[in-house]
Every structure is written in C-alpha cells, then in structure tokens.
Amino acid sequence: MWSPVPRQVGKTTFVQHVLEGADTVVFDPVVDVENARAEPELFLDHHRTPLFLDEIEYAPELVPALKRRIDQNRAPGQYILSGSQQWEVLRTLAESLAGRVVFLDLEGFCLAEIAQQTTGASWLEHWLTDPDAYLASRPQRLPDARSLYERLWRGFMPEADLLAADVLADFHSAYQRTYIERDARLLGRVDDWQEFGRFFRLAAALTAQEVNYSQLGRNLGLSPQTARRWLQILTATFQWHEVPAWSGNTLKRVSATPKGYIADTGIAAAAMRISSPSALADHPALGALFETAVVGEIRRLSSVLSSKPVLHHWRSHGGAEVDLFLERDGTLFPIEIKVTARPTRNDVRGIAAFRATYPNQRIARGLVLAPVAGVTPLTENDTALPWDLAPR
Numbered sequence: 001m002w003s004p005v006p007r008q009v010g011k012t013t014f015v016q017h018v019l020e021g022a023d024t025v026v027f028d029p030v031v032d033v034e035n036a037r038a039e040p041e042l043f044l045d046h047h048r049t050p051l052f053l054d055e056i057e058y059a060p061e062l063v064p065a066l067k068r069r070i071d072q073n074r075a076p077g078q079y080i081l082s083g084s085q086q087w088e089v090l091r092t093l094a095e096s097l098a099g100r101v102v103f104l105d106l107e108g109f110c111l112a113e114i115a116q117q118t119t120g121a122s123w124l125e126h127w128l129t130d131p132d133a134y135l136a137s138r139p140q141r142l143p144d145a146r147s148l149y150e151r152l153w154r155g156f157m158p159e160a161d162l163l164a165a166d167v168l169a170d171f172h173s174a175y176q177r178t179y180i181e182r183d184a185r186l187l188g189r190v191d192d193w194q195e196f197g198r199f200f201r202l203a204a205a206l207t208a209q210e211v212n213y214s215q216l217g218r219n220l221g222l223s224p225q226t227a228r229r230w231l232q233i234l235t236a237t238f239q240w241h242e243v244p245a246w247s248g249n250t251l252k253r254v255s256a257t258p259k260g261y262i263a264d265t266g267i268a269a270a271a272m273r274i275s276s277p278s279a280l281a282d283h284p285a286l287g288a289l290f291e292t293a294v295v296g297e298i299r300r301l302s303s304v305l306s307s308k309p310v311l312h313h314w315r316s317h318g319g320a321e322v323d324l325f326l327e328r329d330g331t332l333f334p335i336e337i338k339v340t341a342r343p344t345r346n347d348v349r350g351i352a353a354f355r356a357t358y359p360n361q362r363i364a365r366g367l368v369l370a371p372v373a374g375v376t377p378l379t380e381n382d383t384a385l386p387w388d389l390a391p392r
Contacts, residue, residue: 013158014106015052015080022050022080027058040065049078057083070100082106107238108156108264110300111388115142123389124301128309128328131365135375135383142390148339148371149277152289155266156296165276172270176200179239195220199230203240204271207262208288208295210315211242231260239263243295246312246325246332248358259313261296265289290339291323294369294387298324298335309333320353331362337387338370348382355381 016024025047027033036043040062044051053062066079081101112118126134144151154160154168163171176197202219217227234240240263245256262268268289274280280289295311302308309326326333334351351366366382376384 012054012082015054015082019050019052019080022052023047024052024054026054027056029058033059037061044069050080051078052080052082054082056081067100074100105303107296107300107303109158109161110156110297111142111144112391114156114161115144115390117142117390120391122301122304122391123385124298125305126392127367128305128326128333131333131367131383137392139375139385140390140392141374141386142388144388147277148290149280149286152265152286152293153269153274153277153280155264155269156293157264157266160264160266168266169270169275172266175267176271179237195222196230199227200234200239201271203231203234203260204262204268205285207260207268207285208291209259210257211260212257239267241299243311243313243324246314246327248361261292263296265293265296268292287339290371290387291337294337295324297387298326302326314350314354316353316357318353320350320357322350322354331364333364334366336366336368338368338384340370341372343368343370343372343376343378343384345378345382347384348378351382352379 032038034043036059044065160171198220213224213227217224231240240260242258242260244258247256272285274283280286309328312325313323314325315321322334323337324335336347338347347368348366355363368384369387370384372384372386378384
C-alpha cells in the first residue's frame with residue numbers, strides 16, 4: 001500500500017493506530033537511515049512485516065528490492081509506504097510495483113471526523129444514490145463547537161484543530177517554511193525560494209478561481225511557463241488541486257480552464273495574513289475560502305466511495321456558472337456553494353442556465369450547500385442544505 005499525503009495530516013499516527021506494533025522506519029533526506037539506500041536487501045532482512053516505511057521518497061532504492069520480495073510472497077499488507085511528494089517516487093512505484101500496490105490518498109480531517117461521528121454512510125453517498133429519498137429522511141447537521149469563521153480560519157489539519165488560537169499563526173508559519181524550504185527545494189526545480197514563497201501566497205489568495213497562468217506570472221514577473229511549473233510543484237506536494245471544466249463536447253472539456261484550490265483553508269488564511277476568525281467575517285476572501293472548504297469536504301467524502309464521482313465546474317460564454325458538478329453513471333449532480341444563511345432562487349440561476357443549455361443531459365436535483373440551519377426548498381428542482389451534514 002502506498003499513501004501519498006500532504007504534511008501534518010496524521011499519516012504516521014493513522015498507520016500506527018491501524019497497525020499497532022508494526023515495525024516502523026522513518027527515512028530522512030540527508031541521513032541514510034539504517035543504510036537502507038546503500039544496502040536495501042540487508043535493510044529489509046533486518047525488519048519483520050508488516051513494515052511501515054515512512055517518507056519513502058527519501059529511499060527510492062528500496063523499491064526494486066520490495067518488488068522482488070512481493071513477487072516471492074503476494075500476501076497483502078506486508079509493506080505500507082507513505083510520503084509527502086508525488087512525482088519521482090510515485091512514478092517509480094507505479095512502474096515497478098504495477099499490480100502489486102494499492103494507492104490511498106490521505107487528506108486533512110473531514111467534518112465528521114472532527115465531530116467524531118463517522119458511523120454510517122456520508123450524506124454525499126446518500127445524495128448520489130437518491131436525492132429525493134435523502135431529503136425525505138430529515139438530514140441532520142454535525143455538531144461543531146467552533147463557528148464557521150473559526151473552522152475556515154483554523155483549517156482541517158489535525159494539529160491545527162487542537163492548538164490554542166494564539167499559537168496557530170506560528171504553526172502555519174512553520175508549516176509554510178518547512179514546506180517551501182524542504183519539500184519544494186527537494187524537487188530541485190526552483191531557483192528563487194523567496195519568490196516561490198510569494199508565489200505560494202499568491203496561489204492561496206487565488207483559491208476557488210479559474211487558473212490563469214499568465215495572470216499568476218504577471219503578478220510576480222514570472223513567465224506563464226514558470227507559473228505553470230510552480231503550480232505543478234504545489235500539486236505534486238499536495239498543496240493545490242484543480243477541478244476541470246465541464247463541457248458537452250468531450251474534446252473541449254480537456255482544453256477548458258480548470259478552477260484551482262489550495263489544499264487547506266487554514267493555510268490559505270495564514271498566507272493571506274488573516275489574523276483571526278473575526279477578521280475573516282467581513283474579509284473579501286470569505287466566499288472563496290468557504291468554497292475551498294466545501295470542495296475539499298466533497299473530495300474527501302468522494303475518496304472513500306466505491307464508485308467515485310468525477311468533479312467538474314461550468315462557466316458559459318455568457319457568464320453563467322455552476323460551482324461544482326459531480327458526474328456519476330451518466331448523471332450530473334449540480335452544486336452551488338454560497339456563504340449565506342438565507343439562500344434564494346437567485347442562487348440557482350446558474351443551474352437553471354445549465355439545464356437550459358443542455359436539455360438532453362441527465363441532471364439531478366440542484367443543490368446549494370450553505371451555512372443554513374436545515375433543508376430549505378428553493379425551487380421545484382433545487383434545494384439548499386447545510387454544508388455540515390452528519391453521516392447516517
């Protein structure tokens with residue numbers, strides 16, 4: 001099993017909890033821990049299975065040795081590999097361990113994990129199965145001792161949820177510095193680290209917007225090619241993800257502009273120098289951070305479904321848009337994301353425009369996710385629901 005994850009989401013704690021007592025080795029970019037890089041076979045001879053190899057990207061020489069051992073013994077669960085970078089090691093694993101490895105992505109907490117209510121199927125699974133039946137079941141919200149503003153300001157990393165508010169800025173500052181000076185540097189494709197730090201903060205400020213490489217580069221005096229390459233570094237180190245555009249034309253779908261999202265709202269708030277939850281209340285970035293949080297929540301809930309939906313966004317040439325589409329089994333599930341406690345019919349105009357533009361598409365009931373108290377009918381075909389729904 002290979003678990004690629006961002007830093008500080010609890011991968012080591014999680015694996016050690018699931019595999020209590022498993023032999024564990026954490027690799028280092030400088031020190032050849034237990035001579036693993038120089039003598040991979042000897043290293044593996046001295047460890048029993050199950051064996052947890054953390055930060056495996058720092059010991060890629062182990063991969064061929066692992067392949068040989070797995071070919072001799074195909075019992076599952078012998079080796080658990082994890083890391084915080086995708087590119088080189090992931091490609092090596094995919095090529096060398098094809099058919100021998102399962103990939104799992106581990107992200108920050110979902111809302112149900114924060115509330116410690118993880119029993120049952122998620123609201124998303126129920127919605128994708130039968131929206132009308134789910135609405136009839138009287139959906140319930142999750143409890144959260146923190147306000148919406150504080151939840152967005154803190155973000156969804158385990159440690160950020162536990163720390164006192166007065167030290168959270170130090171946590172995020174250290175996280176960004178460690179990321180920029182260690183993970184990004186190890187990829188070896190950045191010449192100016194101070195400039196890359198500015199780029200990271202700019203990307204955070206542009207979360208939930210369509211990706212414009214020319215704009216990103218122009219704001220910092222970089223070429224579009226450099227901006228694209230640096231965004232690829234953010235993606236490779238799990239700090240950025242993109243949602244492709246939807247089009248009725250499959251070829252256009254590939255070339256259309258995606259929307260980009262920073263991985264965690266707490267990181268984004270810190271990068272934008274938002275000092276407190278109260279400062280976020282009337283900040284211009286509130287809507288973008290809320291959309292980032294909701295899209296991240298849907299990504300996390302989708303990742304554990306046996307039949308995962310594909311995420312898209314949509315914008316017409318006339319300016320109509322839908323924040324998010326989930327596509328599964330030939331049906332499109334449109335979702336608008338609004339940071340308002342009183343959504344109205346106006347909030348589903350984009351969904352109505354999409355239905356009018358593509359009358360032959362199978363389009364499910366429209367959904368507005370917002371910080372509302374309960375189920376709120378908006379039109380005959382559209383409903384608003386709380387963004388913090390409990391599993392059942």
